[in-house]
Amino acid sequence: MSSPNPYTTVMERAALALHLPRRRRVANRRVLLASFVIAVVALVAIVVAGRVVFDAATATDFSQKNLAPSPAHLFGTDWMGRDMFLRTVAGLSTSVLVGLLAASVSAVVALVLASIAALGGKRADAVVTWLVDLFMGIPHIVLLILVSYALGKGFWGVTIAVAVTHWPSLTRVLRAEILQCRESSFVAHARKFGVSSARIALTHMVPYVFPQFLVGLILLFPHAIMHEAAITFLGFGLSRDVPAIGVILSESMSYLSAGMWWLAVFPGIALILTVMLFDVAGSSLRRLIDPHSSQE
Numbered sequence: 001m002s003s004p005n006p007y008t009t010v011m012e013r014a015a016l017a018l019h020l021p022r023r024r025r026v027a028n029r030r031v032l033l034a035s036f037v038i039a040v041v042a043l044v045a046i047v048v049a050g051r052v053v054f055d056a057a058t059a060t061d062f063s064q065k066n067l068a069p070s071p072a073h074l075f076g077t078d079w080m081g082r083d084m085f086l087r088t089v090a091g092l093s094t095s096v097l098v099g100l101l102a103a104s105v106s107a108v109v110a111l112v113l114a115s116i117a118a119l120g121g122k123r124a125d126a127v128v129t130w131l132v133d134l135f136m137g138i139p140h141i142v143l144l145i146l147v148s149y150a151l152g153k154g155f156w157g158v159t160i161a162v163a164v165t166h167w168p169s170l171t172r173v174l175r176a177e178i179l180q181c182r183e184s185s186f187v188a189h190a191r192k193f194g195v196s197s198a199r200i201a202l203t204h205m206v207p208y209v210f211p212q213f214l215v216g217l218i219l220l221f222p223h224a225i226m227h228e229a230a231i232t233f234l235g236f237g238l239s240r241d242v243p244a245i246g247v248i249l250s251e252s253m254s255y256l257s258a259g260m261w262w263l264a265v266f267p268g269i270a271l272i273l274t275v276m277l278f279d280v281a282g283s284s285l286r287r288l289i290d291p292h293s294s295q296e
Contacts, residue, residue: 013128030285039281043096046274050093057082057090057243065276069262076262079255090243096221098155098228098238099278102162104222110167111213113175115175118182128175132168140165144227145236162224168272170216174209181208213291218282222275223235245271 002271060083069076075084117128135143151157181187181204190200231237232246240247243268252263 025222029288032288036281036284036288039277039284042277043274046089047093047096050090050096052091053086054093054243057086058241059083064261069266075266076260078251078260078263084171084262084266085247087243087248088245088270091245091248091267092270094238094244095225095228095246095271096274098159098162099224101218102224102228103166106166106220106224106265107164107170107213107217109163111174111209112171113167114171114178115201117171118178125175130267132171135165135168138226140230141230144231145234148231149238153236154239155242158228158231161226161231162193166220166223166227170213170220173212173216177212177238178205179207181205214256215289216238216285218278221282222278225271225275273296 059082061077063081064073065074065081067077073083073085075088077083078087105181113128113131117125136242143165147155147161147164151160178290187200187204195203228237229244229246229249232244233250235250237246238244240251248267249264251266252260255263
């Protein structure tokens with residue numbers, strides 16, 4: 001029986017050591033991709049389910065009022081006999097739709113202002129920087145309330161208020177990315193070959209900035225949803241006849257002392273879980289498209 005070749009054993013160990021990190025990276029990327037897909041599917045399901053049960057969520061049945069959580073009513077019922085589970089799902093759907101619309105508009109504003117600041121010269125950069133500092137210097141919740149109240153509150157008032165107040169942080173990030181791309185060697189070479197500024201922006205800068213823009217857009221969603229719920233809770237957002245998480249939590253405050261704890265606990269937990277889904281989606285996407293973290 002021949003003895004094992006020590007050199008072969010060493011080479012096999014070295015090869016195995018090289019393959020293990022690669023396998024680990026592939027496994028990590030699959031986990032991240034699965035997390036992103038699951039989070040997105042769950043959020044889409046919330047929106048679709050909320051639209052389906054929207055009418056049922058507003059239906060009243062006074063014979064079923066003030067019921068504690070049970071198999072028939074998972075989240076209990078309120079003082080008008082409305083099923084709190086259906087109201088919570090419909091409220092989450094409304095909040096997610098407001099967050100999606102507001103965050104999308106805010107992200108586009110951030111991209112436009114960042115492009116103007118980075119490519120428009122020193123004066124344009126100074127104006128955009130001044131605007132960013134101005135908006136970030138005003139207390140966020142105060143600015144949200146003022147804008148929403150000035151626009152008459154309601155769906156469009158709160159959506160526009162969230163949209164016009166959430167762009168400063170993303171503008172700073174995108175401005176830095178565009179400046180870095182503008183000073184890169186491939187852009188300099190493209191200019192030497194006579195490529196126009198518009199073509200450089202479309203073929204080089206847009207693909208360079210798009211990953212950061214997409215991640216920033218997704219990470220804006222939880223902020224938009226939480227702020228929508230906050231100003232609605234304070235009475236400066238969505239109207240009382242719309243099933244929304246802020247409305248549900250605001251109305252429940254009058255009944256907590258009567259022992260109806262389920263009116264606030266379950267909607268509050270559902271809101272936190274929804275925000276966490278957006279955070280998981282954004283964090284997973286950032287690690288997937290970032291060239292440094294994707295290799296971990």
